[in-house]
Amino acid sequence: MHLTKYEEESLKGENGPALQMAYRVLLAIGRISGAEKLIPVEWAHVSGVSYLTIGDYGLEFLKRISSSKGAKFRVFTTVNPCGMDTQKWDEMKISADYADNQLKINSYYQKLGVATSFTCVPFQSYKVPRARTHVAWAESSAAIYANSILGLMTNRESAVSALASALTGKTVLCDLHIEENRKPTKIVRVSFERQHSGRRFKGSLDFGILGYFAGAIVPGVIGFSGIRTQPEIEESKALCAAIGTVGSSGMFVINPSGKKKLETIEFTKKEYNETFSELSDSEDGELIVFGCPQMTLEELYELSRSLEYKKLKKKCVVFCSSKVYEIAKAHGYTDTIEGAGAMFVRDACADFTPLLSSLGVDSVVTDSCKGAHYMKRVHNVKVALKDISKIVKENSSP
Amino acid sequence: MRRSITARCIVEGNATGEVLVSSQPIAFLRGVDPERGIVCDPKHELYGVEFRGKILVFPNSVGSSVGAYVIYRLKRNHKSPAAIINQNTDIITASGCAIAGIPLYDAPKASLAELRSGMQVLINSKRSEVLIL
Numbered sequence: 232m233h234l235t236k237y238e239e240e241s242l243k244g245e246n247g248p249a250l251q252m253a254y255r256v257l258l259a260i261g262r263i264s265g266a267e268k269l270i271p272v273e274w275a276h277v278s279g280v281s282y283l284t285i286g287d288y289g290l291e292f293l294k295r296i297s298s299s300k301g302a303k304f305r306v307f308t309t310v311n312p313c314g315m316d317t318q319k320w321d322e323m324k325i326s327a328d329y330a331d332n333q334l335k336i337n338s339y340y341q342k343l344g345v346a347t348s349f350t351c352v353p354f355q356s357y358k359v360p361r362a363r364t365h366v367a368w369a370e371s372s373a374a375i376y377a378n379s380i381l382g383l384m385t386n387r388e389s390a391v392s393a394l395a396s397a398l399t400g401k402t403v404l405c406d407l408h409i410e411e412n413r414k415p416t417k418i419v420r421v422s423f424e425r426q427h428s429g430r431r432f433k434g435s436l437d438f439g440i441l442g443y444f445a446g447a448i449v450p451g452v453i454g455f456s457g458i459r460t461q462p463e464i465e466e467s468k469a470l471c472a473a474i475g476t477v478g479s480s481g482m483f484v485i486n487p488s489g490k491k492k493l494e495t496i497e498f499t500k501k502e503y504n505e506t507f508s509e510l511s512d513s514e515d516g517e518l519i520v521f522g523c524p525q526m527t528l529e530e531l532y533e534l535s536r537s538l539e540y541k542k543l544k545k546k547c548v549v550f551c552s553s554k555v556y557e558i559a560k561a562h563g564y565t566d567t568i569e570g571a572g573a574m575f576v577r578d579a580c581a582d583f584t585p586l587l588s589s590l591g592v593d594s595v596v597t598d599s600c601k602g603a604h605y606m607k608r609v610h611n612v613k614v615a616l617k618d619i620s621k622i623v624k625e626n627s628s629p
Numbered sequence: 630m631r632r633s634i635t636a637r638c639i640v641e642g643n644a645t646g647e648v649l650v651s652s653q654p655i656a657f658l659r660g661v662d663p664e665r666g667i668v669c670d671p672k673h674e675l676y677g678v679e680f681r682g683k684i685l686v687f688p689n690s691v692g693s694s695v696g697a698y699v700i701y702r703l704k705r706n707h708k709s710p711a712a713i714i715n716q717n718t719d720i721i722t723a724s725g726c727a728i729a730g731i732p733l734y735d736a737p738k739a740s741l742a743e744l745r746s747g748m749q750v751l752i753n754s755k756r757s758e759v760l761i762l
Contacts, residue, residue: 252727252728255727255728256723256724256727256728258727259639259640259723259724259726259727259733260720260723260724262637262638262639262723263637263639263717263718263719263720263723263735278693278694278695279694279695279697279698284658284693284695284698284699285695285698285702286663286698286702288698288701288702288705288706289698289701289702292698292701292728369694370694371693371694386720387694387720388694388720389694389695389696389697389720389721389724389725390694390695390696390697390698390724391697391698391701391724391725391727391728392697392720392723392724393694395724476692477691477692478691479654479689479691479719605659608659608670609659
């Protein structure tokens with residue numbers, strides 16, 4: 232890979248240890264991809280924020296980077312959710328020790344110059360650049376969304392490679408940054424409605440199941456056929472999140488055009504049911520979890536409408552970013568949802584917060600396939616997967 | 630004559646040791662326990678196997694982008710493999726090994742089928758090959 236004089240110097244450590252680390256990472260990625268050069272990005276989205284996932288050594292690493300001379304984020308940078316509500320954590324059974332470490336991690340990112348929101352749906356809170364803009368997004372669900380729905384160009388960055396892009400303002404010109412690599416490699420054909428006697432394929436749960444199935448078997452760009460060309464935002468979000476949970480695909484194309492005959496994998500009632508049973512291992516859950524990925528304004532609007540004049544019969548936690556929360560509050564959505572008995576957790580991640588373990592529940596009900604995958608593994612709970620409207624209907628009374 | 634497999638050096642470093650092969654990809658976050666240095670996914674073929682000091686061979690990694698930090702934590706906990714050989718290295722493994730300083734090689738154009746758990750191999754940054762001892 233061709234490096235400029237400045238990049239060479241940085242690699243040797245002449246511009247400080249943070250940039251040296253960053254260029255080492257970019258160089259390694261350059262080697263695996265056989266790329267020619269580095270290119271500028273307009274936006275980095277960094278994962279690796281929850282203390283639950285990066286631990287003491289991750290914390291120390293970020294401390295060292297953030298305090299090294301001249302280290303700062305050189306492009307607009309957003310970060311993933313952290314492990315707790317940053318404002319109300321003390322009301323939420325989060326230990327002081329955990330909170331202390333989490334706040335330290337947050338402060339290191341803030342010192343480097345990060346946008347205010349801790350979110351896995353950064354496209355909800357900040358202005359999205361025009362299509363074909365190069366960005367470097369970790370958080371697989373957001374990266375897949377960026378490529379497939381927003382038309383941005385990004386690879387599925389790792390926590391560390393996105394950090395390197397934030398520090399340098401650059402990424403490696405390879406894979407999904409190159410137009411010809413953005414074509415489907417296999418088709419997953421949804422032939423579901425006919426076999427379900429006309430039940431429509433729709434909603435976050437259906438799209439999540441499809442993503443979990445397709446992501447596990449197609450490593451490259453996925454082509455989907457047999458679904459609407461423009462799914463609803465919550466459907467796309469669920470599809471992206473589930474693809475990202477398994478496998479390594481970074482993009483999909485719905486109803487692709489093109490003459491090339493591609494291998495086609497059928498997604499029928501059988502595959503749907505098998506994937507569903509793999510993820511859902513309970514009939515019901517003691518705790519309702521909404522917002523994996525974090526809920527968007529549109530979803531909070533829908534949820535508030537369905538909860539109007541109702542009370543929830545069990546505990547319910549709703550995850551969203553503080554920025555989306557503020558807007559939803561101004562519209563009155565959060566008052567309705569809280570009035571029904573739900574609790575908001577802002578700027579945190581449903582899967583990687585100690586909150587769920589500390590609530591002491593053995594089972595969870597959610598609409599999220601990504602949530603089901605991780606909550607089982609992280610919190611050791613059983614998970615019931617249900618459509619969001621069904622969850623509200625079964626668990627609320629007037 | 631000793632056999633060798635052509636490999637690319639992604640992160641410099643030399644290593645010699647016993648091979649541990651996984652035919653399945655590895656999900657580092659929640660698939661690997663960084664404190665114990667073992668695969669902790671019960672469905673994985675290497676479930677429970679310790680890989681400290683081994684030359685870990687797997688096709689590529691999958692799953693969460695935070696996996697790179699798990700590789701770093703393994704190293705800091707002194708539970709990391711001595712080196713990693715992939716079929717096709719992905720961004721998670723490349724970036725994790727780059728910050729951890731774990732020697733990393735891949736072999737996109739060669740078959741790794743010859744490598745079996747228990748074999749002794751040598752890898753050296755200067756030579757683009759995995760030497761079977």
